[in-house]
Amino acid sequence: MRGGGGGREEFGLSVRRVPRSHLQRAFFQAWLNEKFAPELLESKPEIIECVVEQLDHMEANLKRAKRGDLKVSIHRMEIERIRYVLSSYLRCRLVKIEKFFPHVLEKEKSRAEGEPSILSPEEFAFAKEYMANTEIYLKNVALKHMPPNLQKVSLLKSVPRPNLDSFVFLRVLERQENILVEPETDEQREYTIDLEEGSQHLIRYKTIAPLVASGAVQLI
Amino acid sequence: MRTLYDRNQADVSEAKSGRTDLIFLIRFRHCCLLRNQRCILAYLYDRLLRIRALRWEYGSVLPNTIQFHMSAEEVEWFSRYKKSLATYMRSVGGEEGLDLTQDIKPPKSLYIEVRCLRDYGEFEIDDGTTILLKKNSQHFLPRWKCEQLIRQGVLEHILS
Numbered sequence: 001m002r003g004g005g006g007g008r009e010e011f012g013l014s015v016r017r018v019p020r021s022h023l024q025r026a027f028f029q030a031w032l033n034e035k036f037a038p039e040l041l042e043s044k045p046e047i048i049e050c051v052v053e054q055l056d057h058m059e060a061n062l063k064r065a066k067r068g069d070l071k072v073s074i075h076r077m078e079i080e081r082i083r084y085v086l087s088s089y090l091r092c093r094l095v096k097i098e099k100f101f102p103h104v105l106e107k108e109k110s111r112a113e114g115e116p117s118i119l120s121p122e123e124f125a126f127a128k129e130y131m132a133n134t135e136i137y138l139k140n141v142a143l144k145h146m147p148p149n150l151q152k153v154s155l156l157k158s159v160p161r162p163n164l165d166s167f168v169f170l171r172v173l174e175r176q177e178n179i180l181v182e183p184e185t186d187e188q189r190e191y192t193i194d195l196e197e198g199s200q201h202l203i204r205y206k207t208i209a210p211l212v213a214s215g216a217v218q219l220i
Numbered sequence: 221m222r223t224l225y226d227r228n229q230a231d232v233s234e235a236k237s238g239r240t241d242l243i244f245l246i247r248f249r250h251c252c253l254l255r256n257q258r259c260i261l262a263y264l265y266d267r268l269l270r271i272r273a274l275r276w277e278y279g280s281v282l283p284n285t286i287q288f289h290m291s292a293e294e295v296e297w298f299s300r301y302k303k304s305l306a307t308y309m310r311s312v313g314g315e316e317g318l319d320l321t322q323d324i325k326p327p328k329s330l331y332i333e334v335r336c337l338r339d340y341g342e343f344e345i346d347d348g349t350t351i352l353l354k355k356n357s358q359h360f361l362p363r364w365k366c367e368q369l370i371r372q373g374v375l376e377h378i379l380s
Contacts, residue, residue, distance in 0.1 A: 048312070077330055080363070090312060098272070122311040129304040134268065137297045142260050150257050158261065 023050050031089045033212055036169070036219035038205055039162040040096040040104055041212065043120045051086055055079060097127050100162050102155040105131060131155070164206040171200050174216040181207055224249050224256075271298050275305065332363050334375040343369075 030044050058079050065072050097104055105127055108119050119127060135155070143151045176195040195201070200220070211217045228249040231242045271294055274282060280302055287295065340353035345365055353374065369375040
């Protein structure tokens with residue numbers, strides 16, 4: 001089929017095992033969630049792999065295309081946009097890893113067998129190297145010159161934890177019932193709320209953290 | 221810190237042998253020591269965070285003026301951090317890896333206006349045409365081709 005549909009076939013956009021719209025939606029969801037969550041979220045290696053594969057595919061197709069074709073510019077723009085979102089997502093994760101490195105590593109170490117990992121293997125290696133690097137530096141510059149009983153410092157205690165009580169905006173994707181909200185002050189008592197699909201809320205991150213992981217809400 | 225510690229140690233040994241009124245002094249000195257340790261570590265850690273920010277702003281090679289202000293251990297930390305980051309960036313994103321220090325802002329347009337800052341010579345763009353990059357010449361070029369040269373300082377992005 002020539003024309004619009006044929007043009008898309010040419011760029012291999014409809015030849016995907018995962019429908020492209022699903023991948024894009026999941027990818028953008030993961031990006032926004034990661035941006036607005038105060039802690040490091042689960043790593044999504046499958047999404048990243050698919051997106052990277054798609055980018056490579058689009059680049060390869062562009063190289064083969066006719067020069068001066070209008071479609072080239074449009075697809076080039078799309079490649080740039082996807083690459084920006086991918087970079088932004090990975091950068092956001094790296095910043096969080098570096099900010100909370102002892103806690104992230106501790107969480108990964110104490111993870112149960114079946115639980116999903118919050119770090120990809122490469123991120124784990126990066127986090128370990130960062131920790132070792134910082135420890136060696138602090139030891140060589142300061143700690144080894146200090147009196148004997150102060151030469152160790154617990155990075156787990158000194159580096160601040162992510163603030164899970166910070167408020168986040170969210171949109172509800174799947175209806176939830178009976179979410180327990182803990183009281184903020186002593187006068188209040190804990191109460192339950194129902195989340196209607198499509199509604200938007202401003203709530204403490206800790207209350208809805210498991211819902212973000214399961215995909216029932218989207219941070220905005 | 222050493223002085224505080226030595227004095228404390230002397231008092232600890234005295235306290236062990238029976239003088240309990242020294243305990244408060246010992247505890248006070250210990251608190252001072254802990255506070256000093258915290259201050260020192262906070263200062264050093266803050267410097268590390270700034271050096272890390274430099275890698276993301278300036279790239280792999282730091283200007284000499286900045287390197288002059290860094291201690292030898294900081295330079296070593298920086299080079300180890302650089303290597304660690306490079307390994308990570310190479311592992312993500314296909315065959316060549318994905319340079320995460322690019323694409324900091326969302327792309328607004330495909331082509332950008334650039335001015336050449338120094339003589340570079342011939343430059344070929346995608347559709348085969350070559351452009352002569354002479355000092356102070358202005359061109360309208362595709363963004364992704366220019367990014368590399370902008371970082372090297374050969375081209376300058378003109379914001380109208």
